[in-house]
Amino acid sequence: MEKLRRHPELRRSCLALLDEWLGRREHAASTPWLLQWREMLASWTVQQIADVVLDPESGQTLRQCSPLAPVLTPQERWAALEEIERQPASAR
Numbered sequence: 001m002e003k004l005r006r007h008p009e010l011r012r013s014c015l016a017l018l019d020e021w022l023g024r025r026e027h028a029a030s031t032p033w034l035l036q037w038r039e040m041l042a043s044w045t046v047q048q049i050a051d052v053v054l055d056p057e058s059g060q061t062l063r064q065c066s067p068l069a070p071v072l073t074p075q076e077r078w079a080a081l082e083e084i085e086r087q088p089a090s091a092r
Helices: 002-005 012-023 025-043 045-053 058-064 074-085
Strands: none
Touching: 002 012, 002 045, 012 025, 025 045, 025 058, 045 058
């Protein structure tokens, strides 16, 4: 999330990817979550996005259909996943 905070221009590429996914039939089952991502990236602060995505319950589904992966380096992606794993099991 810190990368989005430092480089807000990355939101455009994430939104473009979401629009591509929303236009594909094979992603129809994920439409509610993709639309939620679209809303978050279009108008929410990075902190608001982080709060929802890192939520132990609702965040898991959003992380599974995240449009952020293409803008993250493999190291950044692994660091984010490790951050989630460091949370106590009771919080996940």
